[in-house]
Amino acid sequence: MPYFFYLFYCVPYSLILHKLMDKEWNAMKKTQEQFEIETLKFIRNRLDYIYSIAKSYNSDNPELMDTIESLAAVANMFAKIKLEEINGNVETSSPQGFIVNKLGSSYSRMKDYEKRKDMDFLG
Numbered sequence: 307m308p309y310f311f312y313l314f315y316c317v318p319y320s321l322i323l324h325k326l327m328d329k330e331w332n333a334m335k336k337t338q339e340q341f342e343i344e345t346l347k348f349i350r351n352r353l354d355y356i357y358s359i360a361k362s363y364n365s366d367n368p369e370l371m372d373t374i375e376s377l378a379a380v381a382n383m384f385a386k387i388k389l390e391e392i393n394g395n396v397e398t399s400s401p402q403g404f405i406v407n408k409l410g411s412s413y414s415r416m417k418d419y420e421k422r423k424d425m426d427f428l429g
Contacts, residue, residue, distance in 0.1 A: 346389045353382040373415045376408040383408075 360375040383401050390396045 341388055341392065343389065343392055346385050346392070350382055350385045350389070353378045353385065357382065369415050369419065373412045376412040380405050380408045380412075 357378040364371040
């Protein structure tokens with residue numbers, strides 16, 4: 307009886323579990339392959355350039371350049387974290403706080419800009 311029980315009840319469930327685990331592994335593997343290390347480095351390089359131009363020419367249009375600078379820093383942080391995940395060495399602590407802070411500044415500037423435009427429109 308124990309062999310019969312094992313053969314008809316345990317084996318099918320273990321096969322199902324194995325299939326589910328394979329499916330999860332393939333899904334996880336697929337998400338890991340969405341970014342390549344070289345592409346992330348390229349993205350970071352471009353974001354560094356955008357950040358440096360916004361920082362260098364801040365006096366031209368301070369609000370716009372500050373917003374661009376903050377958004378480039380946020381995007382760069384995402385790329386940095388993704389690179390760390392892929393390489394398996396997480397070094398950055400509290401990236402979430404940095405991102406929320408930078409986004410908050412940009413968001414506030416955009417809301418202020420929108421209000422000014424609405425007031426200009428209304429006269």
